[in-house]
Amino acid sequence: MKFCKKYEEYMQGQKEKKNLPGVGFKKLKKILKKCRKDHVSSKINLHNQNNCPRECPVCDGTFFPELLKEMEDVVGWFNENAQKLLELHLASGFKKCLTWFRGNHKQKNHLGLIQEGKDLVNYALINAIAIRKILKKYDKIHESRQGQAFKTQVQKMRIEILQSPWLCELMAFHINLNESKKESGDVVVAPSSFPALFDGCSLMFDDGKPLLSCELSDSVNVDIDLTCSICLDTVFDPIALTCGHIYCYMCACSAASVSVVDGLKTAEPTEKCPLCREVGVYKGAVHLDELSILIRQSCREYWEERRKTERAERLQAAKDYWDHQCQSFTGI
Known part of the structure; x- marks a missing residue:
């Protein structure tokens, strides 16, 4: 046909x-x-x-x-x-x-x-x-x-x-x-009776580098690099900018010159993606929650270590933010 x-x-x-x-x-x-x-x-x-x-x-x-x-x-x-x-x-x-x-x-x-x-x-x-x-x-x-x-x-x-x-x-x-x-x-339902979203889809590690790979058809393949180009590690709390590049959320905030408290929506339109240098890519960023769950389940030790580290960093960032807000308000 x-x-x-x-x-x-x-x-x-x-x-x-x-x-x-x-x-x-x-x-x-x-x-x-x-x-x-x-x-x-x-x-x-x-x-x-x-x-x-x-x-x-x-x-x-x-x-x-x-x-x-x-x-x-x-x-x-x-x-x-x-x-x-x-x-x-x-x-x-x-x-x-x-x-x-x-x-x-x-x-x-x-x-x-x-x-x-x-x-x-x-x-x-x-x-x-x-x-x-x-x-x-x-x-x-x-x-x-x-x-x-x-x-x-x-x-x-x-x-x-x-x-x-x-x-x-x-x-x-x-x-x-x-x-x-x-x-x-x-x-309750036999696994064979479940329809599959993809015939072949997996999270692989090539020389320690994470890759989300899928063969949609004989001629169409999708390979997504899950290495954050800022910290050069597997993305943690991943977010996709509107240009398509994926970063750790805190790394993206740092690149956009915003605090984690304010978030990426407060980024200036002139801020650029670290990779492609395209402007205005932060406000429409998408949190990849399913990908975050997959990384947590597949790399438990790494995820727990990053979670502890980032928790401390976020608490410190929040403290610094509110200290600055209080100083601005009181003038002290």
């Missing part, structure tokens, strides 16, 4: 989910088909075959803006729903009961959470493949590299769905659930 048909059937099967955005794969292919005709007719006049035709209706504002808008919608929907799912998983019993009374019956038990997580992962994967294929087709028709250049640009803008911090959280969520099933001695 051709991918276009497979993608259309998948999106058709998701009709019960209201306002589910997707890539207009079929529509974009039609645009490229028209462009192919224009390209062939004008190709004889081209001197540089690595560039698109000068009067290409695709390149001058039709194809890329439309695809960019669709990508933003897809990533936004994925992030929002993955966040809701993971917040529910980590919620207290009261919040879960409240969700139940509001009508979210599917999310009542672990089986429902896993199935919804699997649906989100499938959604992310098939849309990532759709975007890759349509950009590859664009370059093939135009004999150019503009499709790859566009892909690089959206990666820098963090609009690539596989770069979402919530995908990282779903990977950690998957491993945490598998570990909890192994540790539980009273599992």
